[in-house]
Amino acid sequence: MNENTDGNVARAAKLDTASLSDALDKLGIAGQCYRVKPRDASFRMAGRAWTLLYGPAGNPPGTVGDYIDDVPPGSVIVLDNGGRENATVWGDILTEIARRRGIAGTLIDGICRDTQLCRELGYPIFSKDHWMRTGKDRVQVEATGVPVNIGDARVAPGDLVKGDADGVVVIPREHEDRVLAAAEAIESAENRIREAVRGGMRLDEARKQFRYHQLQTRESE
Incomplete structure (x- = not known):
């Protein structure tokens, strides 16, 4: 990433999602992640999107994902689970490793579990809800590094993601300066x-x- 790109992450970190949402509306860009909320109101995150797409588990089922060691520090992990609320794709082991690796946060079109640990560690997770039921044998990784959808917002790898107490906005890379x-x-x-x-x-x-x-x-x- 060049100096300008890194600078834009810092600029986004200083802004709130309400102002960014108004700016997206002003420019006619859809980037608000509908119904996605922080698991704790104190959570804040800003970074570049690292994307992963889930689908229904096959027979035999594929893995829910052992990708965490490949995610660059400072990234926002963006997990498209199709809005599913019957099975989670994120839990305490991933939270602990992500925090240790310096990941900026996790954004899920779906649910997570083990929310107590993310609050204790201060690791930002934004999702539609939380529940304990595992995604193992229910969903599997379809692809990484591809465009995904989070709460009706399209997220491409490298897009700018900002989250705070009001939710999450995604800023397409080609429009971020504006x-x-x-x-x-x-x-x-x-x-x-x-x-x-x-x-x-x-x-x-x-x-x-x-x-x-x-x-x-x-x-x-």
């Missing part, structure tokens, strides 16, 4: 509005002065 710039402008305007209101200005006047509504209006094609 999205980050728009999100930074939105957050800057919001901060100036807060300062103005604290100083006694009416909210509607502050929003007008700092062109708040224009910042969130979708750009024309």
Whole structure:
């Protein structure tokens, strides 16, 4: 990754998902992961997507995955389990190893288990829910390093992923500079509005002065 790419991960880490979501809407880009939430409200993550796709187990069944040692530090592991909520694809052993290896976090279109450990270790996991039932003999790895879907958002390998208390957004690599710039402008305007209101200005006047509504209006094609 070049210096600009690494810098964009750092930029995303400073922004909240609400501003990034508004920026995606402004630019007409779908990147919000529907119904995916952190297993703890304190979890934060930002990094490049490392993707894995699951499918129903065959006969004989394939493995749920022994991939963890191949994931580069700083990555966000992105697991597409098709939104399944009847079997998990992530548990305590993976949490412990991922944290030790410096993985930025895990994002699942589906569920995880062993949530107590991820909270104790402070390892960020974002999923649709959690439940204890194993994915062994129920799902298997179909492919790694391929585009996947997480909560109706397409995630390609290397895309920028940001998660916080409000959920997860995915920023396609080809649009990340525009999205980050728009999100930074939105957050800057919001901060100036807060300062103005604290100083006694009416909210509607502050929003007008700092062109708040224009910042969130979708750009024309």
